[in-house]
Amino acid sequence: MTRPADIYLRFLQLAEALRGLPSLPSLDPLEEKILELVARAGQSKERLSVRDMMARSELGSPATLHARLKSMRDKGWIMLTDTEDTRRKQIELTQAALKHFDKLSECLVKAAKSR
Structure with a gap:
């Protein structure tokens, strides 16, 4: 019998395989965290501006955050x-990023079915 943790570990294995695909350049750990924040805000229909991100001290200094956003x-x-205020910019996922999350979701479903 397999343990529930095996599903998660299988998911991690499948997700790691996605990183090797040439769809989008890889992200560093901070960029991945930012991407997840942007995705969750979009999922819950919340607005997320660059200024909102700057207010999150756990993401580092404003200079670090600006560099990561530019890189992303x-x-x-x-x-x-x-x-509506041209000085404020809203952060949104690109279609390619949304497709990446679709692929991760497929990995999760596949891992759960392999049990």
Whole structure:
């Protein structure tokens, strides 16, 4: 009999295989955390601006965060869109990032079925 942890470990294995695919450049751990925050905000229909991200001290200094957001934009993971205040930019996932989450979801379903 397999343990419930085996499902999660199988998911990690499948997700790791996705990282080797040429769909999007890889992210460092802080960028992955930022991506997850952006995805969760989008899922719950919350607005998330660059200023909102700056308020999150666990993400590091404003300079670090700006560098990571620029890197993620250059890599094709996020985009910045205008708001009613042109000085504020909304952070959103790109279509490629949404497809990445779709693939991760498929990995999770596959891992659960392999039990």
